[in-house]
Amino acid sequence: MSKTINVMLVEDHPEYRDVIDLALKDEADIELINQVGSSERALRILQDRSQTTMPDLILLDLNLPGKSGLESLPTFRSISPSLKIIVLTQSNKEADVVRAIQLGASGYLLKSSTVDQILDAIRTVGNGGAVLGSGIAKYILNTLQTILPRDKLEDALSQRELEILALLGEGLVKKEIAYKLKISISTVATYIRRIYEKLDVQNAPAAITQAYRAGILPHEPNADSDY
Incomplete structure (x- = not known):
């Protein structure tokens, strides 16, 4: 039996907290152990060593009262x-996406998910994996095209792999890609794994990290972005 994933939700809107609570309630392998409305409250819980159960994973909103999600992430x-x-x-x-990944987030989803x-x-x-939601993957495609020019991409990837990479860049998820190309979801997953192997990245967020290390992306994205 797989280990239960203990989740903390940091979200200031009660209605959305209720949505997530309801979504997780019947999942045998996921348990929502905390839901709080601010980063400061989440921080106190994490620092309280008397807590018998600590979260394995945080679902973190960015636009929070007090300290924002991006400000709190490194802490x-x-x-x-x-x-x-x-x-x-x-x-x-885009600035929020790349900043969150740079600061250590393993995933980035929109609330429309x-x-x-x-x-x-x-x-x-x-x-242990990483995820980017629909509509976010286009930034990864742009990054990869900067790291590897188009001719290099074509040399490295097969025609089908280029096709799937382009669809990822349009924000499609595996299920949607499988439907569009009339192949199975597992086949799509295999192609995506091969793409990452050929481009020498572990996952989509790793491509952003690679771009930072190469000096391709700025280390301080525009701080004036909305949350």
């Missing part, structure tokens, strides 16, 4: 380096 990671963080926000600003997409993300990240 959460420093308190518990093994803690996984998925940003769950309304912001699709379906319940199934959120559950899949929790399981993927909880088991």
Whole structure:
């Protein structure tokens, strides 16, 4: 039996907290152990060593009263380096995406994501993977095209792999790609794994990290973005 993933939700809107609570309630392998409305409250819980159960993963909003999600992310990671963080926000600003990944987030989802997409993300990240939601992957494609010019991409990837990479860049998820190309979801997953192997990245967020290290992306994205 797989280990239960203990989740903390940091979200200031009660209505959305109720949505997530309801979505996770009947999942045998996921348990929502805390839901709080501010980063400061989440921080106090993480620092309270008397807590018998600590979160494995945080669903973190960016636009919070007091300290924002982006400001708090490094603090959460420093308190518990093994803690996984998925940003769950309304912001699709490229600066927010790359900044969150740079600061250690393992996933970035928009609040328009379906319940199934959120559950899949929790399981993927909880088991050591990384996720980017629909509409976010286009930034990864732009980054990869900067790291590898088009002719190099064509040399490295097969025609089908280029096709799938382009669809990822349009924001399609595996299920949608499978439907569009009339192939199975597992086949899509295999192609995506091969793409990452050929481009020498572990996952989509790793491509952003690689771009930072190469000096391709700025180290301080525009701080004036909306959350």
